[in-house]
Amino acid sequence: MSIAMIIVAAGRGTRAGGEEPKQWQMLAGQPVLRHTIASCYKALASANAECARVVVVLHPDDMARGLALTGGAVTLVAGGNTRDASVRNALEALADQNISKVLIHDGARPLLPAEVLTGVLHALDGHPAAAPALPVTDALWTGAEDLVSGTRDRTGLYRAQTPQGFRFDAILAAHRAHEGPAADDVEIVRMAGMDVAITLGHEDNLKITYPADFARAEAILRARKDAAMDVRLGNGYDVHAFTEGDHVVLCGVKIPHSKALLGHSDADVGMHALTDAIYGALAQGDIGRHFPPSDPQWKGAASWIFLDHAAKLARKMGYRISNADVTLICERPKVGPHAPEMMAELARIMEIEPDRVSVKATTSERLGFTGREEGIASIATVTLIAE
Numbered sequence: 001m002s003i004a005m006i007i008v009a010a011g012r013g014t015r016a017g018g019e020e021p022k023q024w025q026m027l028a029g030q031p032v033l034r035h036t037i038a039s040c041y042k043a044l045a046s047a048n049a050e051c052a053r054v055v056v057v058l059h060p061d062d063m064a065r066g067l068a069l070t071g072g073a074v075t076l077v078a079g080g081n082t083r084d085a086s087v088r089n090a091l092e093a094l095a096d097q098n099i100s101k102v103l104i105h106d107g108a109r110p111l112l113p114a115e116v117l118t119g120v121l122h123a124l125d126g127h128p129a130a131a132p133a134l135p136v137t138d139a140l141w142t143g144a145e146d147l148v149s150g151t152r153d154r155t156g157l158y159r160a161q162t163p164q165g166f167r168f169d170a171i172l173a174a175h176r177a178h179e180g181p182a183a184d185d186v187e188i189v190r191m192a193g194m195d196v197a198i199t200l201g202h203e204d205n206l207k208i209t210y211p212a213d214f215a216r217a218e219a220i221l222r223a224r225k226d227a228a229m230d231v232r233l234g235n236g237y238d239v240h241a242f243t244e245g246d247h248v249v250l251c252g253v254k255i256p257h258s259k260a261l262l263g264h265s266d267a268d269v270g271m272h273a274l275t276d277a278i279y280g281a282l283a284q285g286d287i288g289r290h291f292p293p294s295d296p297q298w299k300g301a302a303s304w305i306f307l308d309h310a311a312k313l314a315r316k317m318g319y320r321i322s323n324a325d326v327t328l329i330c331e332r333p334k335v336g337p338h339a340p341e342m343m344a345e346l347a348r349i350m351e352i353e354p355d356r357v358s359v360k361a362t363t364s365e366r367l368g369f370t371g372r373e374e375g376i377a378s379i380a381t382v383t384l385i386a387e
């Protein structure tokens, strides 16, 4: 015994206007119906609900485009002249499928929040039927000829939403017995004498009914996108050995020292770690991939070229560098006095504010290769934020 979901999308959307029925009109670049189907699958997954069948009910004229939209992943059923006729067709298509519970959702509600579906499913554990709704919060008037003619008590009044959930046998029997119009499936089962539990609806779960509802739905999608900000984190690590010389270059700053760092480029270990952190956050490999050591043109190259390339690549891919943190691991030279200049230089190359860059240093307590002053190591972390 398992769950099925019916999405009714066979209406003609006359109130919404437009060149074609509302479920086929675009919302943030996708047909409304694609958003609806995707939000149903997401909500089912989030409820851990094993859904045996998803049935999408379409107008007979729309079957081919329905197949193109869904790619055969759902069962398509032809609808009827009314919403309840469309639901009935889907229920009959599921009649011999050993379904225990069914959720019936409007194709015109593209932004179903997962918690609304979960609430209905939970309520179905203790009730034969359950549906989401929101209490009416505005005052209610009657009116005539543009004048208020009275006030009605709003206590106990709700705005009904979908998905409406039912024990399958009960809703099928109620639909088979039902004659005449019905606002929704709740009305049909109530006419059959069944109790329906009210669960919590959501303001985002709007039904596209009038032209202005498209803009409302787009605004909700935009707000969701902003809330689910795309942040990337990258780390980098690099080591260079000491060799004979009289200075090192660390994070773009030349520091007099009794040794130099050995490397194909200028061996700026801090800048290399930072550059690799950016490539890592972008999932774009490392410095060696973009500037192969086998290529003689990079011999002795200044490392700002690498960092500049990584920072520009981040911008090209739609990210800004939010912050960078570099740690240099060495006994000597002392980094602290040079750190402000290093941070300013890294910020300049990455084209970000200096207070978004940190350079700090630590010794390894004379342990290991850094402790024996055989070389310098560096680790770096960056965060990138999609713009």
Ligand SMILES: Nc1ccn([C@@H]2O[C@H](COP(=O)(O)OP(=O)(O)OP(=O)(O)O)[C@@H](O)[C@H]2O)c(=O)n1
Binding pocket: 008, 009, 010, 011, 012, 013, 014, 015, 016, 023, 057, 079, 080, 081, 082, 083, 084, 086, 087, 106, 107, 108, 109, 207, 208, 209
């Ligand atoms: N014969 C019908 C009528 C409606 N519906 C579906 O039921 C849902 C809710 O109905 P409604 O918002 O009234 O849609 P329409 O009937 O398309 O709109 P209108 O009344 O403005 O023509 C919609 O997803 C709609 O596609 C359906 O499957 N079959």
Ligand SMILES: C[C@](O)(CO)[C@H](O)COP(=O)(O)O
Binding pocket: 106, 159, 160, 161, 162, 183, 184, 185, 207, 209
């Ligand atoms: C089923 C329904 O979505 C519940 O709110 C609604 O009854 C159907 O749409 P309509 O606008 O009332 O035709």
